[in-house]
C-alpha cells in the first residue's frame with residue numbers, strides 16, 4: 001500500500017510541473033499542455049492513464065490509472081513548440097484520422113472488396129511532423145527537469161519537428177498500420193529484439209492508426225505496416241485480416257527470441273472510461 005501510494009503521488013506531482021526544459025527545442029521556461037492523441041483527431045472524453053507495464057502484468061502493482069476529465073495530456077513542451085510545430089499541423093492529423101475512419105468503416109460494411117486496403121491523399125510532412133512531436137511530448141515530466149543533452153536517436157526527430165524537413169531522411173523510418181482498438185498507446189522509446197536483431201522504436205497508436213518511428217533500416221514492425229515518408233502524398237493502409245493479430249504491437253505476445261524492453265514512465269496507455 002505505502003509503496004503504491006508513493007508511486008501514484010509521484011506521478012501526480014510530476015504531471016503538474018509548471019516550468020522545465022522543453023522536450024522539443026530544449027529551452028527552459030513555462031510548459032504547456034499537449035493533448036496526445038491530439039485534439040480534433042479523437043472525441044475528447046474522460047480517460048484514465050496507466051503505464052503499459054501495469055496493463056501487461058510486468059509491474060506487480062495493481063492497475064489504477066490516473067483519471068483526467070478531458071483526455072490524455074502531457075505538460076512537457078513549451079508554448080511555442082506546442083502551437084507552432086504541433087498545433088499548426090494537428091488539423092492534418094485530424095483530417096487523416098477522420099477520413100481514414102470513414103474509409104475503413106465503409107470498407108468493412110461493403111462486403112467483397114477486391115482490394116484489401118484503403119488509401120487517401122496526405123500531406124506527409126505535416127502529418128509526420130505533428131505525430132513525431134506528440135511522440136516526443138508524451139512522456140514523464142521527469143525528462144523536463146534536467147538540461148537536455150543531445151541524443152543521437154532524438155536529435156534528428158527534434159529538428160524535424162522544429163521545421164527541418166530533411167532531418168530524419170538518413171536516420172529514421174516511419175510506418176503506419178490499422179489499429180482497431182479503443183485504447184490509446186504512446187511509447188516514447190522501447191527496445192525490441194526479433195531473431196537476434198535489436199531495434200529502438202517509438203510508437204503512437206489510437207484508432208484507427210498506429211504510427212511507428214524506427215531507426216533507419218533497422219525497423220522491427222508488424223506485418224501490416226506500410227512505410228510513410230514525410231515527402232509522401234498518399235497514405236495506404238492495409239486491411240486484410242491476416243495482419244490484425246499484430247495490430248496492437250508491441251503488446252502482442254512474444255515468440256522465439258523476441259523481447260521487449262519498456263521503461264514504464266515512457267509507455268503510457270489511456271482509455272475512455
Ligand SMILES: [Zn+2]
Pocket residue numbers: 022023024025026027077078079080081082
Ligand atoms: Zn520548445
